[in-house]
Amino acid sequence: MLLSVAQIRETEEFTIKTEPIAPIDLMERAASLFAKKLVEEIDLDSFCEIVVVCGPGKNGGDGLVIARYLAENQKVLVVDSCFDSKPCEEFIINYALIEGNSNVTIVKADQFIQEGNPFTPPFFPLIIDALFGIGLTRKLTGSFEKLVHYINQINGYVVAVDVPSGLLCDAHTPDDYVSVFAHQVYTFQFPKQAFLLQENSSRLLSFSVIDIGLLIPPNIFFNKKLINEEVASLLIHPRALFSHKGTFGHGLLIAGSSRMPGAALIGAVAAMRGGMGKLTVHAPAKVLDALTPYLPEAIHSMDENADWFSGITDTVAQYQSIAIGPGLGTEKVTLEAFERLLHQIKDAQTPVSLVVDADALNMLSKADHLLKWLPPYTILTPHFKEFERLVGPVENDFHRLEKLKEFAQEYQLIVVLKGYYSVIALPSGELFFNQSGNSGMATAGSGDLLTGLILSLLAQKYHPHDAALLGVYIHGRAADLAIQDRHSEESLIASDIVSYFGAAFKSLRK
Structure with a gap:
């Protein structure tokens, strides 16, 4: 099935209340499954560096959890991309859990950009885009726009968490809206309608769905479905x-x-x-x-x-x-x-x-x-x-x-x-x-x-x-x-x- 962003939020709330599960634990489950899929499908040792770009919202919280799991066996660079935005509670909790981890290096996004692009051939990094998720409804501007442009200039392989940052899920994304170009998107529970449209083919190449165990409210109505x-x-x-x-x-x-x-x-x-x-x-x-x-x-x-x-x-x-x-x-x-x-x-x-x-x-x-x-x-x-x-x-x-x-x-x-x-x-x-x-x-x-x-x-x-x-x-x-x-x-x-x-x-x- 294809659900709107509002309906996805509804399924999350229904799952939290019905299962029941705390929001921070649902994030842990989703992000750990993302990390597991990444390890299963991608040879992490083939990259010169693993970079996780984390925004201030829940998508950034997902990224921090993913970084923690990958750091069990890999060196990980985390880019703190909050800029002047106040981070959400889940971001703060998961940030504290990776601080001091010897396999994790944390840099501010401004520093990451100012250092210039060190990833020239034959150096090829894995970029995990956890900047913004499905909640984005406006054009990226200022420091966030600059960061996305920088990511798109890096010679690397980009995997987006749930949705490429900057892409609108339920509406047309105008040509002048910058978004992360994702080679692969691991999206949670449901495909997003934007992924299925030709106009977004220059914003992502492929996507696959991770089942994170969301429960569907019995009264939810959806008129967009998949033929599989x-x-x-x-x-x-x-x-x-x-x-x-x-x-x-x-x-x-x-x-x-x-x-x-x-x-x-x-x-x-x-x-x-x-x-x-x-x-x-x-x-x-x-x-x-x-x-x-x-x-x-x-x-x-x-x-x-x-x-x-x-x-x-x-x-x-x-x-x-x-x-x-x-x-x-x-x-x-x-x-x-x-x-x-x-x-x-x-x-x-x-x-x-x-x-x-x-x-x-x-x-x-x-x-x-x-x-x-x-x-x-x-x-x-x-x-x-x-x-x-x-x-x-x-x-x-x-x-x-x-x-x-x-x-x-x-x-x-x-x-x-x-x-x-x-x-x-x-x-x-x-x-x-x-x-x-x-x-x-x-x-x-x-x-x-x-x-x-x-x-x-x-x-x-x-x-x-x-x-x-x-x-x-x-x-x-x-x-x-x-x-x-x-x-x-x-x-x-x-x-x-x-x-x-x-x-x-x-x-x-x-």
């Missing part, structure tokens, strides 16, 4: 022993044009590899001719137009799901056919689930009256630019998320906003952040795979909510498995990803 292996494994349907191809549904893929025939093939292979019983591909003849040698299992529905989608003549009621968009083009004849298709789906006697992607999204942005014709729970799969064509320009990533939630609620749609952490917005106002996938997926055809996979899940009678969540996770999981096996993020292409769909499904069924 545990969640995805609960969504996957069992396969019935006594079944036939009709059991697993019939889907229609409307994709491809004379200019982009490959989109139909990529989407069709993904649909069949996603577990559906039957797939019909509607496309111009030349697209279908190219499809046959690679996917003889697909049923063909030939468009009357030689180059573009111009309409289907058979009834849509025979399909459990329809996907439209990949490689389609936005010709006038295609837009008119799309409008007729929406009317056909609306008039169908049985519900037909719909996935809208790529050029079909671009047609929606050109003829936005069509948005009201989409059936409830239609799944849209835009990337950032396609989404902005639908809703208008956005100011920053937090603004984009707000528009995403409002758009899904207004039109009662499910929107998969594709990115490194793809976000799925539900009509309920819930946002789900996906945690599978890698940068190798930024390749032509990857989005077509996702469209075909979601089409397949819908044909198998997955609820559209579940089809979107599971489809996004499987898509990313397959790419992760491809990288783990024999591919690299540089070499990965769409056909590599789909070849690992089976392994991704199996990993959730174990």
Whole structure:
């Protein structure tokens, strides 16, 4: 789950009262687990020095506890960065515990900065950033700003405690706000929403979560959640022993044009590899001719137009799901056919689930009256630019998320906003952040795979909510498995990803 800073504070207070545990002991537990993880994951002996930069608040108190644990086996330099600020009680208590420790050297931040940067190659220090935590709501200025600039100039490896100092957790961090650049963040109990947004990619490289045993208040409400292996494994349907191809549904893929025939093939292979019983591909003849040698299992529905989608003549009621968009083009004849298709789906006697992607999204942005014709729970799969064509320009990533939630609620749609952490917005106002996938997926055809996979899940009678969540996770999981096996993020292409769909499904069924 993703909680706001206020909600995290609420969980801390609830834990203190319910467990019960004193605040100073909760800090001890969290910081000791941080130190333990650091020792387990990082070779401390490879650094010329270990520097812990401690601010005046509770984050600084965490840093002092971490320094004390590391000093059991290492020499540690602690930078007292209170400046003129009054330190909190936890800082004062933990400062007293390291004073006089022969393995700990304490210097004031002013002295640390004035001495200049002694860490030039080949000297490479480990910097532990415990300056400010999640409570920061304003721009760093004065001595604190100067210190952060200095830290960022040091040739070292930076690990932040809970959050990189200067980064706002619940709001956009303007470009002129300085923050510590963290190679790694060990964050307590919950990921912070700011970590999942592209706009902050220049402020941290990676993060991992440390479970510090916080208890969740029973009445706490959260509408931002994570899709991980545990969640995805609960969504996957069992396969019935006594079944036939009709059991697993019939889907229609409307994709491809004379200019982009490959989109139909990529989407069709993904649909069949996603577990559906039957797939019909509607496309111009030349697209279908190219499809046959690679996917003889697909049923063909030939468009009357030689180059573009111009309409289907058979009834849509025979399909459990329809996907439209990949490689389609936005010709006038295609837009008119799309409008007729929406009317056909609306008039169908049985519900037909719909996935809208790529050029079909671009047609929606050109003829936005069509948005009201989409059936409830239609799944849209835009990337950032396609989404902005639908809703208008956005100011920053937090603004984009707000528009995403409002758009899904207004039109009662499910929107998969594709990115490194793809976000799925539900009509309920819930946002789900996906945690599978890698940068190798930024390749032509990857989005077509996702469209075909979601089409397949819908044909198998997955609820559209579940089809979107599971489809996004499987898509990313397959790419992760491809990288783990024999591919690299540089070499990965769409056909590599789909070849690992089976392994991704199996990993959730174990």
